[in-house]
Every structure is written in C-alpha cells, then in structure tokens.
Amino acid sequence: MSDQANRVWRLTARPESDRIDDALELETEAVPSAPEGGLLVRNIYLSIDPTHRIWMSEIDQYMDPVEIGEPMRGGTIGVVNRSNAEGFSPGDIVACQGGWQDYVAISAKMVRRIDRASNLPLSAYMGPLGNIGATAYFGLFEIARPRPGETVVVSAAAGAVGSLVGQMAKIMGCRVVGTAGSPEKCAWLVDDLGFDAAINYKDGDLIKALRETCPGGIDVYFDNVGGAMLNAVLTLINLNARIVVCGLISTYNDLEQGGDGPAMFRNVLMKRATIQGFIVSDFLRRYPEAFAAIGQWLETRLLQYRVDIRQGLENAPDVLKLLFTGDHSGKLIVQVSEEP
Ligand SMILES: NC(=O)c1ccc[n+]([C@@H]2O[C@H](COP(=O)([O-])OP(=O)(O)OC[C@H]3O[C@@H](n4cnc5c(N)ncnc54)[C@H](OP(=O)(O)O)[C@@H]3O)[C@@H](O)[C@H]2O)c1
Structure with a gap:
C-alpha cells in the first residue's frame, strides 16, 4: 500500500449467484483529502460479512444497496491519518464504514472511537466488541x-x-x-x-x-x-x-x-x-451495554472467540467467498495495512 494512492474495490455489476468476481473491480485512485469537519482514515482491518452479498444485489433490503460504480461498502477499523475535526488527532483508532479501500474520507459523526481499555488485540473490536x-x-x-x-x-x-x-x-x-x-x-x-x-x-x-x-x-x-x-x-x-x-x-x-x-x-x-x-x-444506541457485558465475559474467560485474518485488500473478493464455503475459522477479516 502506498500513501500516494488509494486502491478501491468498486461494484461494477450485480453478481449472479456466487460469481462475485464478475461484479467487482480494483481501481487505483488518488488518496482523498480529509473533508471539512471530518477525517482521512487509513483502513487497517476490513470486516468481511455475509451481508456484503446482500448489499451487492438490488433486492429490497434493510439499507440501500451499493450502487453500481460505488466503492464496495464494508465495516473497518482504521487509524486517523489527517483530522479536520475537533476531538480527533492523527493516530486515533476508529471504527466506521470505511469500505473496501485503503483510505476513507469521512465525517467525524460517522466514526466510533475505539478506546482500547484492555489488552485485547484490535481485531477483537471487529468481533466480540464490535x-x-x-x-x-x-x-x-x-x-x-x-x-x-x-x-x-x-x-x-x-x-x-x-x-x-x-x-x-x-x-x-x-x-x-x-x-x-x-x-x-x-x-x-x-x-x-x-x-x-x-x-x-x-x-x-x-x-x-x-x-x-x-x-x-x-x-x-x-x-x-x-x-x-x-x-x-x-x-x-x-x-x-x-x-x-x-x-x-x-x-x-x-x-x-x-x-x-x-x-x-x-x-x-x-x-x-x-x-x-x-x-x-437498530440497537446502536445500546451497544455500550452489550460491550460492557461482553468485555467482562472475555476477561473472565466465560466467552472465547476466534478471528481469521487474511492479508491484502486485493484478496477481499476471494476472502468473501470463504463465508459461503465455510473454509474459515471465526470472524473473517482482511488486513488492509499494518497497525500503527
Ligand atoms: N441481523 C443482523 O443484524 C446480522 C448481523 C451480523 C450477521 N448477521 C448474519 O449472521 C449470520 C452469520 O454471520 P457471521 O458474520 O457470523 O458469519 P460466519 O458465521 O462467521 O460465517 C458464515 C458461516 O455460514 C455457514 N454457511 C455458509 N453457507 C451455508 C449454507 N448454505 N448452509 C449452512 N451454513 C452455511 C458456514 O459455516 P459452516 O462451515 O458451519 O457451514 C460459514 O462459516 C449470517 O447469516 C449473517 O448475515 C446478521
């Protein structure tokens, strides 16, 4: 990954059946600027979820489908690279819908700050604490x-x-x-x-x-x-x-x-x-309640979890397919760049 370029997976067609390769293209673009009141975030982890296949389709669904030509949507954990937003500084770790790309320019209202209160790895915030x-x-x-x-x-x-x-x-x-x-x-x-x-x-x-x-x-x-x-x-x-x-x-x-x-x-x-x-x-406002309970259960080992981290944004479509074959072990994640 270069800090001069942003690799972006764009949806180029609606996939038929499991043929998602026909529906996605990896393009190289300029790194966007941090918007006014917002952030430029470098994506570290991209969550790979079954719902990505729903978002690629145009059926009536629980949120808007990804439009043809748009970057593929996806949950991410990243590090703030540039900030035009009060209360955020370069180096802060945030979770957001950063998409299938290296960088995202995003409003500060659309990110959740991750305060790593425990010794848990960052990827845990994409699993039990996400x-x-x-x-x-x-x-x-x-x-x-x-x-x-x-x-x-x-x-x-x-x-x-x-x-x-x-x-x-x-x-x-x-x-x-x-x-x-x-x-x-x-x-x-x-x-x-x-x-x-x-x-x-x-x-x-x-x-x-x-x-x-x-x-x-x-x-x-x-x-x-x-x-x-x-x-x-x-x-x-x-x-x-x-x-x-x-x-x-x-x-x-x-x-x-x-x-x-x-x-x-x-x-x-x-x-x-x-x-x-x-x-x-629908329960977004109540997430802290869930994370408080889950945090305790993790600490006391009442709860165990697995994450399966695959390397490289370029491999995201192949990683998505693993959800449908079951050839993965726990929460499936693509590592886009190094943790700071
Ligand atoms: N409602 C919500 O807000 C919400 C939020 C997150 C996730 N979800 C849903 O929760 C489910 C699990 O998501 P996840 O992220 O935790 O994925 P996951 O369970 O880690 O991975 C998907 C698993 O589904 C199984 N599978 C795939 N195709 C199957 C089939 N045809 N028949 C039976 N099992 C099949 C595979 O396991 P096996 O090896 O056991 O087949 C695969 O490992 C998904 O349906 C997802 O859409 C819903």
Missing part, C-alpha cells in the same frame, strides 16, 4: 429471551455470531446445541466452548440428529442460515418457541429468486411460536 458481539447479544437477549433450562439451537454455530450466541446461552443456563459444517468445527463447539452437543449438518439426517440431541424439543432457534436448516428445526419446536431470524446465509447467493418458504411453517401456528427478524444497527 457488530458481531452486539448481534449475538441483542439477538439472544432482546429477541429470543431464553430462560435457564431451555434448549437453544444455533446454526452456523462455529461462525463469528453463532459461536458467541451459543456461549451466551450457556452463560444463561440453557442447554445449547450448535450446527456446523465440519467435524473439526463441531469438536471446537463441544470441547472448547462447552456446547452440550454439535451436529455436522453435512453428515446424515439433520432432523434425526436434532431429535437425538434435543430430546425435550427446541425452545429457541437462533437462525443464521435459513433454508433446510430452518425447516428441520421447525419440525421439532416446542410450545411458545422463539425463532430469531438473524441471517439466511444459505439463500444469499440466490436472493433474486426469492425461494420457497419452509414446508413446516405450519408449526408456527400449531406451537404458537414467535418468529422475529432483527438488524443489529
């Missing part, structure tokens, strides 16, 4: 509201959000079953994170495995996946079950098609279940 942690916290405690002793199933359980959700449910005194896509991930959930059971959903009959691991039925389902997984869980829900729709990653490469709903949707009626979607940014 949107990921807030998603797990508010999705579980505000939407699902599990009670001690209840059975909680979480999908994509070895992923960034799922692994935190399962551990938080254990902290609440729940029985927790996770689903994940490999024996290694399942072993990590049970042996290291303390899940009661884990199911490799690629291996055998999912409904049978859920029946065996949830003999008392399912009270809470934290869904990161949708599709066949949601259908299997609906088959086994208990009276007054709560289903939290956090994500539907199994559908993201097929968004334009819409897709069919789950065949067992009738159990929402039969079991008087509640099914609720949420978007973490």
